[in-house]
Amino acid sequence: xxxxxxxxxxxxxxxxxxxxxxxxxxxxxxxxxxxxxxxxxxxxxxxxxxxxxxxxxxxxxxxxxxxxxxxxxxxxxxxxxxxxxxxxxxxxxxxxxxxxxxxxxxxxxxxxxxxxxxxxxxxxxxxxxxxxxxxxxxxxxxxxxxxxxxxxxxxxxxxxxxxxxxxxxxxxxxxxxxxxxxxxxxxxxxxxxxxxxxxxxxxxxxxxxxxxxxxxxxxxxxxxxxxxxxxxxxxxxxxxxxxxxxxxxxxxxxxxxxxxxxxxxxxxxxxxxxx
Amino acid sequence: xxxxxxxxxxxxxxxxxxxxxxxxxxxxxxxxxxxxxxxxxxxxxxxxxxxxxxxxxxxxxxxxxxxxxxxxxxxxxxxxxxxxxxxxxxxxxxxxxxxxxxxxxxxxxxxxxxxxxxxxxxxxxxxxxxxxxxxxxxxxxxxxxxxxxxxxxxxxxxxxxxxxxxxxxxxxxxxxxxxxxxxxxxxxxxxxxxxxxxxxxxxxxxxxxxxxxxxxxxxxxxxxxxxxxxxxxxxxxxxxxxxxxxxxxxxxxxxxxxxxxxxxxxxxxxxxxxx
Numbered sequence: 001x002x003x004x005x006x007x008x009x010x011x012x013x014x015x016x017x018x019x020x021x022x023x024x025x026x027x028x029x030x031x032x033x034x035x036x037x038x039x040x041x042x043x044x045x046x047x048x049x050x051x052x053x054x055x056x057x058x059x060x061x062x063x064x065x066x067x068x069x070x071x072x073x074x075x076x077x078x079x080x081x082x083x084x085x086x087x088x089x090x091x092x093x094x095x096x097x098x099x100x101x102x103x104x105x106x107x108x109x110x111x112x113x114x115x116x117x118x119x120x121x122x123x124x125x126x127x128x129x130x131x132x133x134x135x136x137x138x139x140x141x142x143x144x145x146x147x148x149x150x151x152x153x154x155x156x157x158x159x160x161x162x163x164x165x166x167x168x169x170x171x172x173x174x175x176x177x178x179x180x181x182x183x184x185x186x187x188x189x190x191x192x193x194x195x196x197x198x199x200x201x202x203x204x205x206x207x208x209x210x211x212x213x214x215x216x217x218x219x220x221x222x223x224x225x226x227x228x229x230x231x232x233x234x235x236x237x238x239x240x241x242x243x244x245x246x247x248x249x250x251x252x253x254x255x256x257x258x259x260x261x262x263x264x265x266x267x268x269x270x271x272x273x274x275x
Numbered sequence: 276x277x278x279x280x281x282x283x284x285x286x287x288x289x290x291x292x293x294x295x296x297x298x299x300x301x302x303x304x305x306x307x308x309x310x311x312x313x314x315x316x317x318x319x320x321x322x323x324x325x326x327x328x329x330x331x332x333x334x335x336x337x338x339x340x341x342x343x344x345x346x347x348x349x350x351x352x353x354x355x356x357x358x359x360x361x362x363x364x365x366x367x368x369x370x371x372x373x374x375x376x377x378x379x380x381x382x383x384x385x386x387x388x389x390x391x392x393x394x395x396x397x398x399x400x401x402x403x404x405x406x407x408x409x410x411x412x413x414x415x416x417x418x419x420x421x422x423x424x425x426x427x428x429x430x431x432x433x434x435x436x437x438x439x440x441x442x443x444x445x446x447x448x449x450x451x452x453x454x455x456x457x458x459x460x461x462x463x464x465x466x467x468x469x470x471x472x473x474x475x476x477x478x479x480x481x482x483x484x485x486x487x488x489x490x491x492x493x494x495x496x497x498x499x500x501x502x503x504x505x506x507x508x509x510x511x512x513x514x515x516x517x518x519x520x521x522x523x524x525x526x527x528x529x530x531x532x533x534x535x536x537x538x539x540x541x542x543x544x545x546x547x548x549x550x
Contacts, residue, residue: 099501113421113428146388146492153388156489184496184523191500191523214431215490217421219497221459225466226374226502248459248466 002251003258004033012059015039015046043067047075051083054240061261063243063254073111076238087237088112088122091244092130094260095223096230100187105131105139105207106223109216110244111235117159120209121172124163126236127207128175133267141167142186142201143179143209144219156180156211163209175207176200183208183219232256234264241265277526278533279308287334290314290321318342322350326358329515336536338518338529348386351513362512363387363397366519367405369535370498371505375462380406380414380482381498384491385519386510392434395484396447399438401511402482403450408542416442417461417476418454418484419494431455431486438484450482451475458483458494507531509539516540 001024003009011034013020019041024031037053039045046067053059064072076083091110094103107127112119124141131139143163145156152158160179167177178201184191189203210216223229231253235242241261245254276299278284286309288295294316299306312328314320321342328334339347351358366385369378382402387394399416406414418438420431427433435454442452453476459466464478485491498504506528510517516536520529 097501113426144489144493146488151388154488182496183493184500187500188523194523210493211489213421213429214419214486215493218419218458218485218490218494221457222494222497223501225459225462226372226498248463248469 001029001031001034003255006255008255008258008262009061011035012037012053014049014053015065016041043071044075047072051075051078051081054083055081059240060265061241061243063258063261064245066247069110069244072242072244073235076235076242083238083240083242085237085239087126088115088119089235089237090119090123090126091233091235092127093220093231093233094130094134094256095220097223098228102206103134103136104205104223106216106220107207107209109210109213109220110233113213115212117162120159120163121166122237124175124177124207124209125172127209128172130234130236130264131206132174133264136206139175139206140201140204141175141177141207141209142181142199142205143177144183144186144215145180145211146182148181148185148195148197148199150180154180156215159211179209230256232260234260236264276304276306276309278530281530283530283533283537284336286310287312287328289324289328290340291316318346319350322347326350326353326356329358330356334515335540336516336518338533338536339520341522344385344519347517347519348510351510351517358513358515358517360512360514362401363390363394364510364512365394365398365401366508366510367402368495368506368508369405369409369531370495372498373503377481378409378411379480379498381491381495382482382484384485384488384495385508388488390487392437395434395438396441397512399450399452399482399484400447402484403447405509405511405539406481407449408539411481414450414481415476415479416450416452416482416484417456417474417480418452419458419461419490420455420486421457423456423460423470423472423474425455429455431490434486454484505531507535509535511539 004011013034014037017036017038037049039049050062090108092105092107094105105127108123128139143160145160150157157180164177164179166172178199185197186205192202235244241264243257243261279286288309289312292311292313312324314324325337365383367380367382369380380402383398403414418435420435425432432455439452439454441447453474460472461480467477510519516539518532518536
């Protein structure tokens with residue numbers, strides 16, 4: 001409803017109406033400007049209803065409410081009747097960091113557990129496309145691992161090498177991609193110089209791609225909890241943007257995620273019209 | 276030499292003496308209080324000399340200089356003539372964080388790439404022993420992963436479960452161990468409450484154990500670069516403490532690591548005398 005007051009969205013509440021209204025009443029939140037699609041309390045039913053609204057063009061984006069991510073993504077990623085595209089589905093955050101002079105995007109810290117190289121290509125391209133939409137014309141992309149040398153014992157270093165070469169060969173477009181990079185070299189030119197690492201990414205990444213979910217989860221939560229970042233998050237590679245907020249997210253984060261999804265949705269519609 | 280001036284150590288410089296003296300002269304560092312063990316420029320020779328000094332009781336700890344970690348650890352971990360103990364060798368950091376009210380230890384962010392469960396048991400116990408030495412009598416240990424539920428697709432969640440149970444069964448001692456925990460729940464009771472996770476670790480970990488090197492590298496570098504942490508680092512599970520500083524580390528970090536190694540060394544010697 002905060003995003004509605006800002007004119008960002010027209011909310012459709014999907015779920016058991018009486019229960020939603022009772023919760024809103026308890027919190028002093030007015031729902032006069034919201035419409036409703038009534039379902040049972042079963043999360044899968046609400047998720048399926050949201051996907052159906054998007055498929056019929058009656059909704060432009062989905063925001064996760066009080067149901068598990070798995071339930072929502074299950075409906076979104078269904079082979080029949082879901083919201084898939086040809087691309088691997090991935091998540092991206094956009095961070096506003098007090099200690100960094102521009103927006104910093106990270107992927108994939110939420111959806112893909114142990115992505116393979118082909119998945120990482122899509123994760124990287126999805127995030128580059130999002131950066132373009134945000135006005136970052138030529139994105140600097142750092143592929144993170146634990147070290148900047150190639151070590152077959154550390155699988156992330158091999159994937160990073162392949163992704164860098166893919167960008168050179170045009171299999172990833174619209175960005176300068178380099179890796180493997182440890183995060184200190186990605187964000188600090190001083191660290192890169194001391195270690196003698198030449199990278200076009202050092203101290204100016206627009207995007208950091210993480211090796212796997214466990215690393216990514218630590219990365220983004222540290223940015224929020226220790227580096228006092230504000231963030232917006234969005235699911236990419238689906239036919240409509242999906243906002244996967246976490247229960248512990250702030251209102252600011254949720255509203256920012258709405259803004260990001262709306263931007264993504266508006267950017268996509270003219271493309272569809274041309275197709 | 277800064278650590279020497281503080282009375283922490285008596286330095287023995289190991290390597291090509293003329294080159295070391297030339298570098299010190301260029302930087303205006305006096306070496307009058309240092310002794311020398313001359314070797315060639317070959318890193319393996321210097322590493323072997325350091326290990327030999329420790330085996331003969333002529334040195335109490337090793338600090339890495341300008342050679343690769345692999346070269347030093349190769350000599351330290353040699354099956355014959357190294358400094359191994361029955362325990363898996365692991366690394367621990369001690370962080371001083373502006374945003375956290377007590378020291379925070381992390382392991383293993385440096386040495387073990389993809390440790391298995393038995394390795395993780397040793398990593399955890401090594402770090403608990405270090406915490407005891409620092410006066411933390413009953414350490415709260417959080418085993419990190421990307422989520423707090425058990426998911427066979429995320430291997431870190433399974434290891435975390437086993438480590439928690441090992442602490443209950445006395446296979447890990449001297450600590451309260453719980454996992455899997457995502458880092459937000461480990462460091463924020465508010466996040467734990469919102470997500471309905473009951474954990475004795477929430478908001479008060481003394482130790483965070485990471486799932487693998489790629490996650491750990493991101494964790495500790497973010498603490499240093501984004502959360503402005505000061506840290507000391509040390510290798511555990513060897514017969515003498517080993518300081519593995521990184522080239523980009525600050526002087527403060529190097530001196531703090533010396534202090535930690537000296538403390539560890541003094542703590543260990545009386546035990547030896549009793550044995």
